Amino acid sequence: MKYTTGVIICLMLLPSFARGQDWVVPDDRKGRLSTFPFTDDTRKEGEKLYQVNCHSCHGDPGRNNFIALQPPPGDPATEKIQRNSDGEIFHKVSAGRGQMPSFRSVLTTDEIWKVVSFIRSFNRSYVQKVMQVITSSAYPGAIISMKLAYDEATKQVLVIASATSETGTVPVTGAGVRLLAARYFGKMAVDEEKTTDVNGVATFSVPEGLRGDTAGNIGFSAMFTDEATFGSVSKDTVLMAGMPVIPVSLTANRAMWNTVRKAPVWIILAYGLGVLAVWGFIVLVMFKLRDIFTVGTALSENISASHGQTEPTKN
Amino acid sequence: MDEIRFNTPHEKGKIDSLASDILKSVRINAGFLLWMTFLFTLLAACLFAYIIQLRKGLGVTGLRDFTSWGMYIANFVFFVATSLCGMLISSVLGLIGYNWVKPISRIAEIIAIAFAAVAGLVIISDMGRPDRLPYVFLFGRVQSPILWDVTVVTTYFVLSMLLWFFPMIPDLAIAKDRLEGRPKFLIRAYELLSFRWMHHEVQYRILGQAVRILLILIIPTAFAIHTVTSWLFAVTPRTGWDSTIFGPYFISGAFVSGAAAVIIAMYFFRVNYKLEKYLNARVFERMGRVMILVAIVYLYFNLNEFLVPAYKLKTGDAIHLRELFTGHYAMLFWGIQLIGLVIPILLLLFRQMRKPLPMMIISLFVLCASWFKRYIIVVPPQAHPNLPVQNVPVEWMVYSPTLIETAVTVASIVLVLIIITILSKLFPVIPIWEMAEEKEDAERIIQ
Numbered sequence: 001m002k003y004t005t006g007v008i009i010c011l012m013l014l015p016s017f018a019r020g021q022d023w024v025v026p027d028d029r030k031g032r033l034s035t036f037p038f039t040d041d042t043r044k045e046g047e048k049l050y051q052v053n054c055h056s057c058h059g060d061p062g063r064n065n066f067i068a069l070q071p072p073p074g075d076p077a078t079e080k081i082q083r084n085s086d087g088e089i090f091h092k093v094s095a096g097r098g099q100m101p102s103f104r105s106v107l108t109t110d111e112i113w114k115v116v117s118f119i120r121s122f123n124r125s126y127v128q129k130v131m132q133v134i135t136s137s138a139y140p141g142a143i144i145s146m147k148l149a150y151d152e153a154t155k156q157v158l159v160i161a162s163a164t165s166e167t168g169t170v171p172v173t174g175a176g177v178r179l180l181a182a183r184y185f186g187k188m189a190v191d192e193e194k195t196t197d198v199n200g201v202a203t204f205s206v207p208e209g210l211r212g213d214t215a216g217n218i219g220f221s222a223m224f225t226d227e228a229t230f231g232s233v234s235k236d237t238v239l240m241a242g243m244p245v246i247p248v249s250l251t252a253n254r255a256m257w258n259t260v261r262k263a264p265v266w267i268i269l270a271y272g273l274g275v276l277a278v279w280g281f282i283v284l285v286m287f288k289l290r291d292i293f294t295v296g297t298a299l300s301e302n303i304s305a306s307h308g309q310t311e312p313t314k315n
Numbered sequence: 316m317d318e319i320r321f322n323t324p325h326e327k328g329k330i331d332s333l334a335s336d337i338l339k340s341v342r343i344n345a346g347f348l349l350w351m352t353f354l355f356t357l358l359a360a361c362l363f364a365y366i367i368q369l370r371k372g373l374g375v376t377g378l379r380d381f382t383s384w385g386m387y388i389a390n391f392v393f394f395v396a397t398s399l400c401g402m403l404i405s406s407v408l409g410l411i412g413y414n415w416v417k418p419i420s421r422i423a424e425i426i427a428i429a430f431a432a433v434a435g436l437v438i439i440s441d442m443g444r445p446d447r448l449p450y451v452f453l454f455g456r457v458q459s460p461i462l463w464d465v466t467v468v469t470t471y472f473v474l475s476m477l478l479w480f481f482p483m484i485p486d487l488a489i490a491k492d493r494l495e496g497r498p499k500f501l502i503r504a505y506e507l508l509s510f511r512w513m514h515h516e517v518q519y520r521i522l523g524q525a526v527r528i529l530l531i532l533i534i535p536t537a538f539a540i541h542t543v544t545s546w547l548f549a550v551t552p553r554t555g556w557d558s559t560i561f562g563p564y565f566i567s568g569a570f571v572s573g574a575a576a577v578i579i580a581m582y583f584f585r586v587n588y589k590l591e592k593y594l595n596a597r598v599f600e601r602m603g604r605v606m607i608l609v610a611i612v613y614l615y616f617n618l619n620e621f622l623v624p625a626y627k628l629k630t631g632d633a634i635h636l637r638e639l640f641t642g643h644y645a646m647l648f649w650g651i652q653l654i655g656l657v658i659p660i661l662l663l664l665f666r667q668m669r670k671p672l673p674m675m676i677i678s679l680f681v682l683c684a685s686w687f688k689r690y691i692i693v694v695p696p697q698a699h700p701n702l703p704v705q706n707v708p709v710e711w712m713v714y715s716p717t718l719i720e721t722a723v724t725v726a727s728i729v730l731v732l733i734i735i736t737i738l739s740k741l742f743p744v745i746p747i748w749e750m751a752e753e754k755e756d757a758e759r760i761i762q
Contacts (some may be wrong), residue, residue: 019676059398068706069706070706099706114560220456253421256458257458258458259456260454260455260456260457261456263456263457264458267457267458268457271457271463271466271664272457274539275466275470277536278470278532278536279470280476281528281532282470282473282474282532283483284528285477285525285528285529288522288524288525289481289510289525291520292484292510292511292512292521292522293510293520294510294523295511295513295518296511296512296513296516296517296518297511299511299513299515300511303513
């Protein structure tokens with residue numbers, strides 16, 4: 001009872017507590033913009049990501065079918081969410097708060113922007129502002145880009161960062177870079193954080209036996225760790241750097257969890273033979289009933305014949 | 316004719332005296348009709364609750380996402396447990412050669428039949444869509460303990476029916492000519508069901524073979540029925556159910572509730588059917604000893620089931636056991652252990668307590684405690700899901716059975732009483748021919 005009362009009080013206090021604090025996004029994050037324009041393609045990709053990562057709590061945008069949590073997750077199509085700036089939405093998805101998890105290590109920067117692209121597709125009055133040039137305090141006025149390559153001989157992924165400005169292209173040096181590999185549930189860090197060398201190259205060792213798809217392909221994402229200095233640049237590239245894995249369906253072979261047609265043989269035999277044996281004996285016993293009846297019939301006929309009576313003698 | 320048993324005037328006299336005692340209760344009298352009217356009225360009222368459940372769904376019960384097995388499944392486990400008395404009395408004790416079980420073996424079988432038959436119905440009451448019951452057979456997975464359970468419950472019911480019926484065939488033949496004043500349908504049924512029994516040695520030999528097969532067959536089946544019931548729980552990794560001794564723990568518990576049910580039934584038949592001569596103090600005294608034995612074995616399994624995890628206190632076990640020992644279920648848990656097990660064992664050690672009335676009262680407590688014990692086994696482990704879940708409605712976390720659920724459960728108990736009443740009122744509850752033979756043996760020994 002004590003426990004129940006405690007739970008009720010907590011549940012009652014939780015919404016008022018949550019409502020009391022607005023989700024304030026730091027000023028320097030509010031104005032952040034996507035590095036690419038939102039198109040039909042980005043919206044479609046964003047929708048896929050939304051379905052996997054956001055739908056379970058936020059429901060279908062525009063249908064107000066988010067789950068009943070305190071504070072409520074809200075429908076992304078509503079004015080309450082749409083009045084956030086792109087940077088605010090990006091920050092909230094990226095950082096998370098309370099029950100809203102952080103997607104920083106689940107989605108790449110580009111992927112979060114694609115989700116924003118999808119969310120914005122429910123706002124007819126929305127007009128996108130695209131960041132034309134990725135600002136970087138280290139390379140002012142330059143566009144910073146990354147390239148990923150795989151070196152089969154050394155089993156290393158190379159991340160090559162360069163800054164292109166009007167005067168030409170120079171390597172980005174001394175920048176901290178993280179490399180993530182796509183896995184079933186989110187992304188996994190590959191190797192440690194590396195710093196780009198004088199050629200703008202950071203090298204990451206790919207662990208032996210890192211599972212890829214049937215061809216050995218793995219989706220890698222590279223990003224700078226210090227976004228303030230080098231800008232929020234990230235790069236997603238599929239490289240043939242993994243071990244090819246031909247997945248075997250968990251329901252391909254006979255197993256306890258499979259359908260009855262693919263049940264383990266021993267259990268089919270044990271169950272089948274057990275039932276057959278017991279019911280075999282039951283049928284045998286039922287035949288004994290017939291035997292009793294036959295003997296009785298023969299006896300009563302005998303008695304009737306010898307006594308000239310129709311009814312069998314009573315005890 | 317040597318091959319015919321009970322053929323001498325002396326033997327016939329004995330049969331006559333036994334039959335007049337035992338068949339006295341076989342009649343449809345005012346008391347029976349009144350009792351049945353009461354039972355059927357109660358059943359109708361309770362079935363109304365079931366109709367509400369059927370129309371509105373399981374939402375009318377206290378069952379929610381956390382506790383999806385509640386009073387119904389606890390009741391089912393109790394029914395299966397109690398039905399095991401048939402096997403304990405007739406087979407285990409009978410095959411060992413204890414003759415004192417003869418007068419109570421049919422009572423034990425009647426209880427076994429009633430509880431096993433209704434156990435299957437109890438399961439259906441737990442289904443939100445009972446119309447999908449055939450799916451168990453159409454799409455049943457041989458790997459699922461639920462399919463095993465349906466199979467063994469059905470098999471056990473059939474075996475219990477046969478074990479009740481077969482040894483009764485000679486009695487039906489004896490009784491069919493001694494049913495003056497009884498309804499015609501009953502006399503006709505006796506004639507049909509006696510399968511032209513002539514008390515011939517050949518018939519006795521066939522009967523003996525059939526009964527021996529059944530007695531042996533019912534032992535593994537009965538062990539299977541309750542072991543499989545325990546596996547419904549024990550094959551899950553849920554704390555409180557994840558136990559390797561659940562099979563024997565359930566079986567030993569079943570013997571306790573089964574023995575208690577038999578003792579209560581014995582007392583009522585002794586008093587109401589005036590069968591003091593057969594269900595005498597000696598039989599009660601023996602049953603008292605059986606009760607002590609099975610209760611001690613069960614206490615031993617309880618010790619293993621709770622002391623071992625309580626010593627290790629693994630995270631999940633600690634939460635579960637705290638709830639049982641000192642938490643929400645403490646009163647119920649300790650009450651069951653004391654009133655249903657420890658105190659009965661201590662009391663039954665005294666000869667005075669092994670007399671019919673005290674035994675019946677003790678058994679009532681034991682039987683009630685057995686019911687609540689199943690509740691303790693089924694419900695509390697579900698209150699703590701393995702995966703952390705947030706912001707769950709309180710009604711999900713705390714299970715409390717609703718009135719409708721309780722009414723449907725009462726319906727199942729009423730149904731058991733109806734079956735027991737019909738079987739014991741329309742057919743002799745004491746085996747006449749076996750008692751005659753026992754008397755014969757006793758006389759031979761005295762001479």
